[in-house]
Structures are given as structure tokens and as C-alpha cells.
Amino acid sequence: MIDLEERLTRVHNPDVRPLVQDAHRSYTTGVPRAAIVLTWTAVCADLIAKAQVLAEDGEPDAKALAHKVEEAQQLGGSSDEKKRREGVGKMLEVEREILDTALALELIDSSQHVQLDRLREDRHQSAHPSLRPLGELYEPTAEYARAHLLAALDALLIHPPSQGRKIVASFAAAVADPSFVLHPAHLTHTYFDRVRPAARNKVVEFAARFAVLQVDDPTVGLEAKQLADRMAECLRCFADRDSGLVTNALAKQMGKLGNAESGVQLAAFIRLGDLPSFWKAVPETLRGWFEAKIVQLGLKGRSPAVLELDEIKALALVVHAELRQSLPALVQAFENLHPRAKAVLIARRADAFFTSYLAEVLGREGVINFDAGAAIANRVVIPCGPFLDLETLRAVLSAWWDNGQNWGRRVNDSLEEMKQATVHLGPEGDAVWREFLEELGEGDNATYQDLARRFGFTDLLAAQSDPE
Structure with a gap:
């Protein structure tokens, strides 16, 4: 019941919403025949409104339906009774054709067409008792009426007037736009949450194809690698909504990926290797x-x-x-x-995993001159400072001290930043830094004093100025 009531709040067209609410009210008050009639009325009203929107976009099938509706409305408003009857006949014609038109416009799929056609037949049975043999009244159950209402909501009423092909085209154009900005909430709302399931599948499969195979499509207007990277980010957003759907979409591309050139295969690994759905599909x-x-x-x-x-x-x-x-x-x-290769890799992203390798990177194989020492300190070691524990901090400072190439012109600035990056270690961390500084004081008095001042170790400065 909660699920149905939640769907009622998502009816897309505000003009149709009262009809849907009336259908639900009839169901809850025990009048299933009325609920079925009103549900079909809501479906017709919704499809007519969507056809009118698509007609404005130039869809031929939608134009034809919208034209018939307009004719029926004009005739129905006439003072001539004959014309009014003509208008009713035209509207009945629209009602007979409306599901087929909706299928052609991709507003519904074939299975939804079957479901809604059953609703139409039951509406006829509910509204015209004479259709029953021997004058029997059609007596649908409340649950049957509820099933019809739920099917209409899922298939049609909660969705905007969007077609499968147009949704995919709109998604492709948006992602390929040079000014594209990924906003996960907007992306999933526009191309996932508010899209009917069949179109949603097409969008996800489209994204998977470009993300995995790095398709070079000259009609897209964006370099293949850049587009593939964007599609991969979209897949991550979609996976947050439905990881199984993304896994299935990726699985459909694996045969082609297996036959692709090694550069495309490696690019797919780089682009999607951190996505669990990718490994489920591989x-x-x-x-x-x-x-x-x-x-x-x-x-x-x-x-x-x-x-x-x-x-x-x-x-x-x-x-x-x-x-x-x-x-x-x-x-x-x-x-x-090699330590230098490790340094290049760690510089891409600081992470706790790398902390045990920092001492090696600062060693003589990793730092071969002052410039390299400054670069590795600032781009590799300091960014990992917040992840260090006492043991790794001690190892890093020892390696820093042991390799003279780490002591370039601005080394004190780097050490001050490193001290700030390890502030989370508290007093115990300060003790490690004191050990480092005291070892340093044995060889370079000026550097010692400057660092003691930067670190706030004023007691060490006082002790050195007054050795007694």
C-alpha cells in the first residue's frame, strides 16, 4: 500500500493527478469498477497530453493523434448536436488507437501495451454491463483494480513525455557537450529515476558501450577518450541506483572488449577498474x-x-x-x-596504502638530487602525512635525514608542512619530531634553531641559548 501511495505522489502531469487520485479513492473505498474506469480515463488523458508535447517537437505520429483530438474537441464544443456526436465518435476513434500510437512513440513498450490493453477491456466491461452475457454485472475485485492502477502508474503516469530513442539522444548530447558538468543527482534524476525502465536500460547500455570500447564516433563531436571517461563517471552514478543493471550492460560489451586492441583493453581497465560492476561482468x-x-x-x-x-x-x-x-x-x-616510478604513481593520489613505501622513495635510489628531493617531499611525502602512524613517521624522518639530497634550499619549508600534516599524531608525534630535531642539532645549528622555532619547540631553543 505504501508503495502505491508513494507512486501517486510522482504522477508527472498535474492535470492528470486528480484523476489518478479519484481512481485511488474509489479503490480504497471499495468501488473497484469506478477505480478501473477512472484509471483508464487517466491513461487516455495522460497519453493525449504527452502526444501534444511530442507533436510540438515534430513527431509525425504524435501530430496525427493531436490533430484528431483537436478536431474532436472542436466538434464536441459545437452547438450542432450532429457535430457533437461526430466529436464523440472521433474521440472514441482516438481511444481505440491511443495505445498503438503510444507504442509507436515509444512511450510504452510491448508488454506495457498488453497490460494497458487489458485495462481498456476491463474499463469497457465496467462501464458497459450489457457486454456481459445474461445481463450479469462485471464484478472485479479490489486487488484487480489496484493492479491496474499500479500498472498504469509504472508504465506511464509517473514518467515525463520522453521516448526511448530521444532519451538516449538527449543523454548522448548532454554528455558530449563541451560544457558538460557531472552532477550525480541531476544526472540520475533526468536519465534514470524519471525514465521508464526500457529507456533506462538503453541509456545505461549506451553509456557502457562508450565507456568500455572507447568508441570513436565522428558524429559526437568529442574526442573518444574524453567521452569514454565521462560515460564511465555516468555509469558510476547509475550503479549507485542499480548495480545489477550496470553489470548487465557492461557484460554485453565484454565480447567486443575481449577482441579489441590492447590499448582499448587497458583503457577500459583504467577507466572502470574501481567499479565493482565491471569485475562482475568481466x-x-x-x-x-x-x-x-x-x-x-x-x-x-x-x-x-x-x-x-x-x-x-x-x-x-x-x-x-x-x-x-x-x-x-x-x-x-x-x-x-623502482622508487622513482613509485613516487610518480603516489603523486597521483595520496593514500594510506602508500605510507609504508615513503621511506624507500626518499632513499638514494629515489632522490638523486636536490630538485628531486624537493619535488618528492612536496608532491609525494607531505600529501601522505595525514595517513602516517608513529612507526611510519619515524621511518620517513630517518630516511629524510639519511639522504643528503633531501636537504635542498627550501627543505625547512617542506619539513614545516610535514610537521603540520602529522599533527593528528599529537604529543607522541611531537616526541618523534623532537628525536629527529635533536639528531639534526648535532650537525647543523642554524637549521636546528630555525626548525625548532617553526615547530614551536621553544624549550629546545632556550636550552641551546643557556646550556647551563
Whole structure:
């Protein structure tokens, strides 16, 4: 009951809403025949209104129906009784054709056509007792009337006047627009929540095709990779609403992805690898290809040579805990990387997973000159500061101290920022920093004093100025 009442609040057309409410009131008060008649009346009124909207957009079938309705209305308003009867006849003709027109306009699908046709037949039985043999009255049950009302709401009444093809075209144009901005609530409201199921499936499958296969469509007007990235973000929003629907849509693309060139396969992994629906759709053979590719990238990254950007993006998926568990090769590949390659990858996204590798990155293989030391401190180590615990902080500071190339011209600024990034460790963290500073004081008095001042360790400054 709550489900039905919730749907009543979502009737799209405010002019049709009173008819739907009357149908529901008849059902709840135990008058199922009236409920069925009013439900069919609401369906006709809704379809006529939607046809008029689509007629304004230039749809030929909608124009034909709207024209007949207009003629019937003009005749029905005439003072001539003959013309009024003509108008009634034309409206009956509209009623006979209206479901077929709705199907042609993609306002309903074939199964919904069958459901609404049953409603129409039951409306006739309810409104015309003479249709029953031996003068028997048609006596539908309350639940039967409720089923008709629910079917009409789901198939038609809660949806805007949108067609399957036009919804997909509108979605494609919106995503490909140069000024496109992803707003998940707006996207799902416009192309998912307020769209009937058949059109919703088409939208999701369209997004899946472009996201997985990186289709180069010259009619779209946007570079294939950029469009694929946008479609992947849309899929994530849709998956929040219905992950099973997205999984099914992705599964339909896996055969083509398995036969695609390796660059497209790797791009799909990068783009969708953090989406659980993607891995539910990936067949074992393709999963094996991804694992082999990851192992290959880990071996390539053992040398100081910089990996290509797409290869770095692929290995950067190691930040996702679920993916590390389901694809162990990803962790091993990351651990195989040269420290400089690790630094490039960590710089893309700070994460708690990387904290145990920061000391290695600051070592002599990772930092080979002052410029590299400054870059790694500011882009790799400091952003990970909020994730450090006492043990990793101690290891990081030790590695920082041991490699002289970390001590460039602006190192004190970097250390001050690092201290601020680890403020969550509280007094125990301060104790680790004091240990570091005291070790530093044994060799560089000026740096020691400057850092003690920046860190707020005034007692150390006082002790040094008054050694007694």
C-alpha cells in the first residue's frame, strides 16, 4: 500500500493527478469498477497530453493523434448536436488507437501495451454491463483494480513525455557537450529515476558501450577518450541506483572488449577498474589478460625509466582495497617498481596504502638530487602525512635525514608542512619530531634553531641559548 501511495505522489502531469487520485479513492473505498474506469480515463488523458508535447517537437505520429483530438474537441464544443456526436465518435476513434500510437512513440513498450490493453477491456466491461452475457454485472475485485492502477502508474503516469530513442539522444548530447558538468543527482534524476525502465536500460547500455570500447564516433563531436571517461563517471552514478543493471550492460560489451586492441583493453581497465560492476561482468579469460598485463607493467617499472601515463594510471588502481584483494598481481607489480616510478604513481593520489613505501622513495635510489628531493617531499611525502602512524613517521624522518639530497634550499619549508600534516599524531608525534630535531642539532645549528622555532619547540631553543 505504501508503495502505491508513494507512486501517486510522482504522477508527472498535474492535470492528470486528480484523476489518478479519484481512481485511488474509489479503490480504497471499495468501488473497484469506478477505480478501473477512472484509471483508464487517466491513461487516455495522460497519453493525449504527452502526444501534444511530442507533436510540438515534430513527431509525425504524435501530430496525427493531436490533430484528431483537436478536431474532436472542436466538434464536441459545437452547438450542432450532429457535430457533437461526430466529436464523440472521433474521440472514441482516438481511444481505440491511443495505445498503438503510444507504442509507436515509444512511450510504452510491448508488454506495457498488453497490460494497458487489458485495462481498456476491463474499463469497457465496467462501464458497459450489457457486454456481459445474461445481463450479469462485471464484478472485479479490489486487488484487480489496484493492479491496474499500479500498472498504469509504472508504465506511464509517473514518467515525463520522453521516448526511448530521444532519451538516449538527449543523454548522448548532454554528455558530449563541451560544457558538460557531472552532477550525480541531476544526472540520475533526468536519465534514470524519471525514465521508464526500457529507456533506462538503453541509456545505461549506451553509456557502457562508450565507456568500455572507447568508441570513436565522428558524429559526437568529442574526442573518444574524453567521452569514454565521462560515460564511465555516468555509469558510476547509475550503479549507485542499480548495480545489477550496470553489470548487465557492461557484460554485453565484454565480447567486443575481449577482441579489441590492447590499448582499448587497458583503457577500459583504467577507466572502470574501481567499479565493482565491471569485475562482475568481466569473464575469466579477460581477467587473466588484465593480470598478465599488470605483471608486465610491474617488470617494466623496475628500471628508472618513466612508465607511460596510461601504465601509471593502471597501477595507480592499487589504492583500492577491494581491487588489491581480488587482483593480487596489482600489489606485487607496485612493489616491483623502482622508487622513482613509485613516487610518480603516489603523486597521483595520496593514500594510506602508500605510507609504508615513503621511506624507500626518499632513499638514494629515489632522490638523486636536490630538485628531486624537493619535488618528492612536496608532491609525494607531505600529501601522505595525514595517513602516517608513529612507526611510519619515524621511518620517513630517518630516511629524510639519511639522504643528503633531501636537504635542498627550501627543505625547512617542506619539513614545516610535514610537521603540520602529522599533527593528528599529537604529543607522541611531537616526541618523534623532537628525536629527529635533536639528531639534526648535532650537525647543523642554524637549521636546528630555525626548525625548532617553526615547530614551536621553544624549550629546545632556550636550552641551546643557556646550556647551563
